Amino acid sequence: YKATGTRMKALKPRQKKGDPKKPSTSVPQVVYVPVDDRPKKLYVHVKDPKDQDRLLKLKQSFSQYPGSSEIILVLGNDKESAVRLPFKTDPSAELTALIAELYGSDCVVLK
Numbered sequence: 073y074k075a076t077g078t079r080m081k082a083l084k085p086r087q088k089k090g091d092p093k094k095p096s097t098s099v100p101q102v103v104y105v106p107v108d109d110r111p112k113k114l115y116v117h118v119k120d121p122k123d124q125d126r127l128l129k130l131k132q133s134f135s136q137y138p139g140s141s142e143i144i145l146v147l148g149n150d151k152e153s154a155v156r157l158p159f160k161t162d163p164s165a166e167l168t169a170l171i172a173e174l175y176g177s178d179c180v181v182l183k
C-alpha cells in the first residue's frame with residue numbers, strides 16, 4: 073500500500089424506491105370472476121347411423137338454425153363413437169323439438 077494523500081469518498085446509503093411514510097398511488101386490485109360464457113354443446117345420439125334420410129333431415133335442421141354451439145353426434149346403440157360436426161348451431165327449443173321428432177327426446181342433450 074502506498075499512501076497518496078487523497079481520502080476515499082464515503083459511500084452514500086441507497087435510497088429506497090418507495091418511501092414507507094408516503095402513501096403510494098397503487099393500481100386498485102382487480103378481482104376477476106370467472107364467467108361461463110362458453111356456448112353449450114348439443115349432443116345427438118344417432119342409434120342407426122346408416123339411415124341416410126334421417127341424417128340428411130338432421131343436417132338440414134342444423135342449417136336452419138346457425139349459431140355458436142358445437143354439435144356432437146354420438147353414433148351407435150352402444151355409444152361407442154362420437155363425431156364433432158364441422159358446423160355450429162343455435163340450440164333453440166324449436167331445433168331440439170325437430171331432433172326429438174327424428175330420434176326421440178331421449179337422444180337430444182344440451183350440456
